[in-house]
Amino acid sequence: MSFFFIQMSDPQIGLFAHAYKKYKNPRVIELLGKPPGDGFPETHLYQQAIDISNRLNPAFVVITGDLIQDPLNLDQYQEFTRISETLNEEIPMYLLPGNCDVGEQPTHNLIGLYRDRFGADNYSFDHQDVHFLGLNSATIFDPLLVPNEWENQKKFISMDLESAKNSKEIIAFMHHPLFGSSSDEEDGHFVLPRERRLFLLEQFEKYSVNTVFSGHWHRNNEASDGRLQVITTSAVGFPLGDDPSGLRIVHIKDGVISHKYFGFDQVPERIDIEKI
Ligand SMILES: [Fe+2]
DSSP: EEEEEEEEEOOBBTTTHHHHHHHHHHHHHHSSSSSSSSSSSHHHHHHHHHHHHHOOOOSSSEESOOOOOTTHHHHHHHHHHHHHTTTTSSSSSEEOOHHHHHHHOOOOHHHHHHHHHHSSEEEEEEEETEEEEEEEEHHHOOTTTTTHHHHHHHHEEEEEEEETTSSSEEEEEEESSOOSSSSTTOOOOTBHHHHHHHHHHHHHHHHHEEEEEEEEEOEEEEEEEEEEEEEEEOOOOOOOOOSSSSEEEEEEETTTTEEEEEEEGGGGOOOOHHHH
């Protein structure tokens, strides 16, 4: 068993302009050298991520949320879709929503819009002997307006992991990290609230989910709790930390998961699966 996939997060078409117009964020000028004008600065970044994927030919690409800044902005949606469609047809692409896609406090309307556009927001799939679980963590973060969604997620997670318990490995994807330093850390904007984090931790422990790949922070982070690794991946789009815009390459070989984040100009020319 040996393959690799690419995790991307937060292409978030429209964030540069939003950060400049709403917050006068100085990093926008720092990174772009000028104010955002016509078009989206994210176009070039997301297209690089797709071009690199086409060159490296991974088993699949997963994007862990914040696809666009504003789900009601049709230009952002169309630009995201236009670039996504340049991914080679043979490479499966798995998408998940972030808080920008379905709301800080998700609503039935925005979840419905997301599903109409992109398909299921909670799902699983298998590649070779590895099981992958994708979750809508925006709903887990705040299910106040959509309580039935969280109830359904809990049932789905338990049933799905039970059915996958004979898999060699189980890996989860979601936008929000479960935690950033320790599994019992305080609630806050950057991690899932403890109340619902605990449910996920119990399920992940019970079924030996060993790694969760997330985004949301627009910078890289790694944390662990026992066997569980929580990996936070910086942004394809606007970076908020020291890491450049980029993507993460994840190798799985004989039960060993290794991964590395690359800025777009640091990505190797090709991946030789036999040498990984
Ligand atoms: Fe984001």
